[in-house]
Structure formats: structure tokens, C-alpha cells
Amino acid sequence: MTTPSPGAERPLEPDIVTDLRDRMTYGSYLRLDALLDAQVPVSEPAHHDEMLFIVQHQTTELWLKLVLHELVSARALIAADDLQSALKRIARVKHVQRTLTEQWSVLATLTPSEYAQFRGFLGHASGFQSWQYRAVEFLLGNKNARMLSVFDAEPAARAGLDRLLHEPSVYDEFLRYLARHGHDVPVRVLERDVTQGYTLDEDVVGTIRAIYEDPEGNWLAYESCEELVDLEDNFQLWRFRHMKTVLRIIGTKRGTGGSSGVGFLERALDLTFFPELFAVRTEIGRA
Numbered sequence: 148m149t150t151p152s153p154g155a156e157r158p159l160e161p162d163i164v165t166d167l168r169d170r171m172t173y174g175s176y177l178r179l180d181a182l183l184d185a186q187v188p189v190s191e192p193a194h195h196d197e198m199l200f201i202v203q204h205q206t207t208e209l210w211l212k213l214v215l216h217e218l219v220s221a222r223a224l225i226a227a228d229d230l231q232s233a234l235k236r237i238a239r240v241k242h243v244q245r246t247l248t249e250q251w252s253v254l255a256t257l258t259p260s261e262y263a264q265f266r267g268f269l270g271h272a273s274g275f276q277s278w279q280y281r282a283v284e285f286l287l288g289n290k291n292a293r294m295l296s297v298f299d300a301e302p303a304a305r306a307g308l309d310r311l312l313h314e315p316s317v318y319d320e321f322l323r324y325l326a327r328h329g330h331d332v333p334v335r336v337l338e339r340d341v342t343q344g345y346t347l348d349e350d351v352v353g354t355i356r357a358i359y360e361d362p363e364g365n366w367l368a369y370e371s372c373e374e375l376v377d378l379e380d381n382f383q384l385w386r387f388r389h390m391k392t393v394l395r396i397i398g399t400k401r402g403t404g405g406s407s408g409v410g411f412l413e414r415a416l417d418l419t420f421f422p423e424l425f426a427v428r429t430e431i432g433r434a
């Protein structure tokens with residue numbers, strides 16, 4: 148084998164298609180014109196590091212689009228008793244979450260001095276106004292109608308969120324699945340007002356405990372519980388990295404969205420989507 152020398156031209160294989168007139172191409176299929184035209188800095192003169200800031204947010208929104216696509220599908224599959232397929236969707240979401248959590252290290256290369264030079268151009272814009280992020284929170288059960296008010300000027304986003312607010316979450320559907328498959332789930336839980344955030348029910352802890360005390364007898368339900376725990380764990384890791392990245396970039400300044408800043412993000416770490424799945428850990432092995 149000879150190693151090609153650095154300056155050597157790599158020959159094109161003879162069958163590479165080069166006449167692409169009137170054919171679908173990479174760029175046309177992926178709408179790269181629109182996608183790559185969408186990075187528009189607002190700082191004047193344009194600050195070098197604003198590109199990083201924009202790309203970081205846009206890639207996050209693209210991944211959130213996939214997360215929503217998968218979670219909406221997972222919820223429908225659970226409702227249709229196809230838990231296996233739902234778990235495949237959730238497995239994919241978990242990989243996306245890991246990518247999103249890792250991605251914070253790219254933004255962490257933005258220093259406080261660099262960010263301070265263009266932060267003022269962002270006005271009151273804030274991640275708090277990300278409708279896709281709010282949609283994921285709603286789908287996972289962290290419902291809060293007050294979060295809708297920031298979308299008054301975006302009717303399509305508001306309508307989509309309002310619909311999700313009134314629909315059962317992934318966890319609501321999981322508990323209904325358990326009830327359909329012989330597990331004790333109180334009617335008050337099955338018929339709860341799904342526009343409200345989900346709160347712990349002691350009887351459901353007992354139901355989950357029974358599943359954890361006999362994994363072999365409840366394999367699919369048991370595995371599903373653990374997948375949901377992974378999902379929440381990953382979500383918390385993303386929140387934690389966000390909070391820590393914000394701390395290193397703006398310290399404890401107030402947020403552009405009007406919140407207290409890091410304090411607000413820290414409080415979000417106390418939230419739990421699937422309270423019984425965590426409460427059961429304290430019970431297991433107890434008399």
C-alpha cells in the first residue's frame with residue numbers, strides 16, 4: 148500500500164454524479180439555503196462570538212424538534228399499548244439529551260467579557276421564550292398555564308402549547324397503561340385534571356413498588372420505569388449544565404427574560420416529572 152502524498156489530488160471515481168441540474172441535491176433536500184441563511188447577528192458591529200451563541204441555540208432547537216417528534220410518538224404508542232416501540236423512541240431521546248448536555252461545553256468557551264459585548268443587543272429575548280422547550284416540559288408533565296403568557300405574540304406557538312397543556316403527558320399515558328395491564332392506579336390519578344402539574348400520589352408509589360419488587364414478573368413495566376428515570380435524570384443534567392454555564396458567563400445578574408437569573412434556574416432543579424419513580428427508591432427493601 149502506498150500512502151498518498153499530502154499534495155496529491157484525490158481522483159474522483161468515474162461514477163460520481165456531477166450533472167445535478169433538475170435533480171434533488173444535498174442542499175435542496177436539506178433546505179440549506181434557508182437553514183444557513185438563518186444566522187443573523189444583531190450586534191453592531193457584529194461581534195465575532197455572536198455566531199457561536201446563535202448556532203448553539205439553533206442546534207438546540209433542531210434537536211428539540213426531534214425530541215418533540217419522538218415524545219409525541221412515544222405517548223401515542225403507550226396509549227396504543229405498544230410499549231416496546233415507545234421505549235425505542237425514548238432510547239433515541241436519551242441520546243439526544245446527552246448530546247445537548249455535552250454541547251454546553253462549546254458555549255462555555257464564551258467568556259463573560261465576550262458575552263457582555265453583545266448581551267445588550269438581545270433586549271428581553273430569552274430561552275424562557277422557547278416554545279419547543281416548554282412543549283417538552285409539558286409533554287413530560289411539568290404543566291404550568293402561566294408559562295403561556297410569554298407566547299401571546301406568537302399565536303401558533305401559543306395554540307400548540309395550549310393543546311399540549313390540555314392533553315395527557317407521557318407519564319399520564321404510562322399510568323393509564325399500567326391500569327389497563329392490571330396494576331392498581333387510583334381513579335383520581337387516571338381522571339386527574341391534566342392541565343395541572345403532576346403531583347405525587349402515595350398509592351401510586353405502592354404500585355410502582357410492587358413492580359420493582361418483582362422485576363421478572365413485570366419486565367416491560369419495570370424497564371419502562373427505568374427508562375423514564377433515565378429521561379428525567381438526563382433532563383436534570385441539562386438543566387444543571389445550563390445553570391452552571393449561566394453562572395460562569397453572567398454570574399448572578401438578572402436574566403434578560405426578567406427572572407432572578409441563576410436563582411430561578413436553580414429552583415428548576417427541584418422539579419420532578421415522575422415523582423413516584425424516585426420516591427420508590429426510598430421504599431425498596433423496607434419492611
Ligand code: HEM
Nearest residue numbers: 207273274275277280393396397402403404405406408415
Ligand atoms: C450565555 C448563554 C446563556 C445565558 C446567560 C442564559 C441565561 C438564562 C437565564 C438567566 C434564564 C432565566 C430566564 C431569564 O430571566 O432570562 C434562562 C432560561 C432559559 N434558557 Fe438560557 N441562557 C443561556 C443559553 C441558553 C441556551 C444555549 C439555551 C438553549 C436553547 C437556553 C435555554 C433556556 C431555556 C429553555 C430557559 C427556560 C428555562 C426554564 O423555564 O426552566 N439558554 N437562560
Ligand SMILES: N[C@@H](CC(=O)c1ccccc1NC=O)C(=O)O
Nearest residue numbers: 269272273274275401402403404
Ligand atoms: N437569558 C440570557 C439571554 C439568553 O441567553 C438568550 C437571549 C436570546 C435568545 C436566547 C437566549 N438563551 C437563553 O436564555 C441572559 O440573561 O443573558
